[in-house]
Amino acid sequence: MYNIQNIVAKNIADYRKKHQLSLDKVSSATGVSKNMLSQIEKGHSNPTITTLWKIANGLHISLSQLTSLNNDEVDFIDESDIIPIIDDKVTIYPYFPYDDKKQFEMFKMAIEPNGKMDSAPHHAGSEEYIIVNEGILEMEIDSKIYTINHHQAFRFNSDVPHRYCNPGDITVVFTSTMYYQ
Known part of the structure; x- marks a missing residue:
């Protein structure tokens, strides 16, 4: 580690x-x-x-x-090898760092009950793809609330302010892929 x-x-x-x-x-x-x-x-x-x-x-x-460390030879990643980024009730596991050739990054995020995280706009033209693995995720984008349930996916233009929220009583876990154009 x-x-x-x-x-x-x-x-x-x-x-x-x-x-x-x-x-x-x-x-x-x-x-x-x-x-x-x-x-x-x-x-x-x-x-x-x-x-x-x-x-x-x-x-x-x-x-x-x-x-993340620059390592072009990574093909297999075990969560135990990742140092998570922890802030209050939010934990991020950066599985695949950004690659200029592929123009994306992928991470797992876990938000404890009643936790939330505000995100500033990402790069112009960026998109985020989310798959909820456990729990229920609420996304607030342009003052509109979207509810994404377990085993559902969601895509949005991430070049605007947005908020990730866990309104439930269990930790919400989801995979996020950020695509940068």
Whole structure:
């Protein structure tokens, strides 16, 4: 297993170096303070899911590009090999990180009862595909509520603000595939 803080720290540092960006420019693009970015990049801070999404969206990269090791040889992934991203009642397991050639990423998300997660818009033209494996998921998109039951699938344009909610009394578990055009 790998320490998620160190992975995120390395990925941000590598991105800044590759694109010749200062912490000020990254802060401006992401809405995350320069001080917080510095702490994250040094591996001294464990950012929340919300902060990770802000950084990913601001840099126009996927969440898994930010949280996963670059490994082109991965063919089989066991959940025990993944360091989950945990924030309050939400846990994300990044199974397949973003690949420029394939333009998608895939992860499992678990939301405890009465849990929710707000998501800022993803890249323009992006789509999200969800399959609910357990429980009932409510999605709020443009002030409209959609209910996705166990063994149902849902697709939406994810370049708008959206919210994942678990209104039930059991943990909702679903698989999400993000497609970036």
